[in-house]
Amino acid sequence: MKQSKVSLIGGLMLALALPATAAQALELKYLSSWTPNNKGSWVSEEMFMKMVTEESKGRLTIKRSGPEAVPAFEQLQPVGAGVFDILITHGAYHSGTTGIGMALDGIAGDPAKRRETGIWDFAAKHYAKFGLTAISFIPQGKHGYQIILRDPVGPTGDLKGLKIRGTTTYHPLLKALGASPVVLAPTDVYTSLEKGVVDGAAWPTVGVVDMKWPEVAKHFVLPAYGISTLEIFVNTNAFNRLSPEDKKVLLDVGQKMEVRIWNEYDKLADEEIVAMKKAGMKEARLSKENEARLGSLFAEGVWELAIAKNKAEAEAFRKLVNDKKMAL
Numbered sequence: 001m002k003q004s005k006v007s008l009i010g011g012l013m014l015a016l017a018l019p020a021t022a023a024q025a026l027e028l029k030y031l032s033s034w035t036p037n038n039k040g041s042w043v044s045e046e047m048f049m050k051m052v053t054e055e056s057k058g059r060l061t062i063k064r065s066g067p068e069a070v071p072a073f074e075q076l077q078p079v080g081a082g083v084f085d086i087l088i089t090h091g092a093y094h095s096g097t098t099g100i101g102m103a104l105d106g107i108a109g110d111p112a113k114r115r116e117t118g119i120w121d122f123a124a125k126h127y128a129k130f131g132l133t134a135i136s137f138i139p140q141g142k143h144g145y146q147i148i149l150r151d152p153v154g155p156t157g158d159l160k161g162l163k164i165r166g167t168t169t170y171h172p173l174l175k176a177l178g179a180s181p182v183v184l185a186p187t188d189v190y191t192s193l194e195k196g197v198v199d200g201a202a203w204p205t206v207g208v209v210d211m212k213w214p215e216v217a218k219h220f221v222l223p224a225y226g227i228s229t230l231e232i233f234v235n236t237n238a239f240n241r242l243s244p245e246d247k248k249v250l251l252d253v254g255q256k257m258e259v260r261i262w263n264e265y266d267k268l269a270d271e272e273i274v275a276m277k278k279a280g281m282k283e284a285r286l287s288k289e290n291e292a293r294l295g296s297l298f299a300e301g302v303w304e305l306a307i308a309k310n311k312a313e314a315e316a317f318r319k320l321v322n323d324k325k326m327a328l
Contacts, residue, residue, distance in 0.1 A: 025061045026246070028052075028238070031084040032064065033072040033093050034186060040207030043268065044138055044230055044261055045088055051253045060246055062086075072185050080131035085238040087132070089231055092167035099309030100126045102169050103317055104229040106302040108326045109139030111258035117324035122317055126310075132233035136254030140204060141265035144228030145170070145298070147221040148208055149200035149284060150193060157287025165189055165201035172301025173225075174202065177290060186211070193217050204228045205269035214279035221284045224269065225294040226302075227328065232257075299328040 030049070034041040049062045070078055076094040079087040091101020100123060107119060114120045114137065124134035147164065154160070160178030164170075171181045182198050192198045193216040200217060205224045208214065232254055239247060277283075285291065306314035321327050 025058055026242075027061050027063050028085040028234075029083075030062045030064045030086040030088070031070060031075055031079055032066045032087075033075060033089040035066050035068075037210050038186060038207045039210040039268070039272075040140065040204040040228075041088070041230065042210075043206070043265075044140075044257065047257055047260065048088065048136075048232065048253060051256065052249060055253055056246055056249045060249065067185065067187060076130060076132075079233060079235055082131070082235045082237055085235050086135075087231075087233045089233075090167075090169075090229070091231065092169040095168040095305065095309065097130070098126070099306035099314060100317065101229075101231055102302045103306035103314060104137055104231075105144070105169060105227050106299040106306075106328055107227065107229075107321050108328055109142065109144075109227045109229075109262060111137075111139055111255075111262050113324075113326060114139070114258075115255075117320070117326055119321060119324065119326060122320060126313065126317075127231075127233060128236065131236050133236045133239040134231070134254075135234055135250050136230075136232040136257050138230040138232070138258050138261050140206075140228040140230060140261055141269055143224035143226065143266070143269070144204055145202060145226045146205050146208075146224045147200055147202050148213060148217045148281070149219040149221065150196070150217050151199065152219055152282075153221065153284045153286055157285075158290055159200070159286075162199040163197070165192065165198045165203075167202075168305060169302055170202040170298075172304055173294070173298045176293075176297045176301070177286070189213065190216060206265065206272050208281075209272060209275040209279055214276060214281045218281055219284040220273070220276050220281050221286060222273075223291060223294065226298040230261075295328060 158178045164179040174181045
């Protein structure tokens with residue numbers, strides 16, 4: 001009995017003397033706007049979760065939830081309120097609350113320059129109003145978006161008369177090409193294409209094949225256009241409760257991810273084209289005139305949306321972007 005008591009006391013003293021370990025890890029509740037089969041976002045998600053755990057040496061762990069827990073278009077508020085600790089999303093998914101996130105898609109993507117010019121800080125300060133601390137604004141490649149279609153582009157070389165799935169970000173572009181935008185969550189796109197509820201979908205340049213959309217849409221439109229910017233936020237109260245070391249981990253991981261995804265995403269987009277062709281999809285082209293204006297239509301469109309929602313702030317943001325020569 002004495003020996004057992006001594007062993008127990010010794011074990012407790014040893015445990016108290018040990019540094020923080022995975023056994024004492026803090027679990028962070030993480031919410032994503034996408035399902036794991038969406039490769040375009042999953043590359044960033046998987047990288048984030050792995051890097052946070054590794055760089056915190058196990059002090060921080062992630063418990064992931066997706067749109068099955070909270071619909072993609074309703075996630076900003078519960079994270080700001082502290083129901084979840086972390087959110088990975090895109091500005092289009094909370095465009096009813098603010099348009100500043102969408103404006104990030106109208107800005108040149110180089111992550112170092114976004115930070116050096118004050119663009120990153122401007123966006124971070126804006127989101128602080130919603131109880132969110134910005135961790136990362138991730139530019140996904142030099143050309144982030146594409147359009148897929150059930151049928152080939154018609155002889156007019158545009159999308160006239162077609163119903164195209166697209167979050168608010170895409171609406172000005174789609175309308176300029178003659179299409180009628182239809183807002184659908186990613187989880188509803190396959191069935192809507194299959195049943196002809198929509199004739200196509202606007203989507204990032206990575207993820208179409210993993211979502212199995214080549215089964216119901218046989219054409220992809222080139223060239224790609226625009227910049228897609230993912231956003232990672234931490235609830236501010238949750239962030240403030242972290243140790244200085246763990247705050248640094250999150251901020252450092254966010255900055256490293258911006259550079260890695262910026263450098264690697266275009267390779268994934270090239271691989272996606274090969275995979276779409278292998279899955280039976282064919283390349284489609286708009287008229288030369290429409291191809292030439294895709295980038296400008298998209299960039300101008302996201303700024304129009306941002307200014308319509310947050311006039312004074314978005315105009316100040318655009319002035320900063322133009323002054324720093326960071327417009328697309």
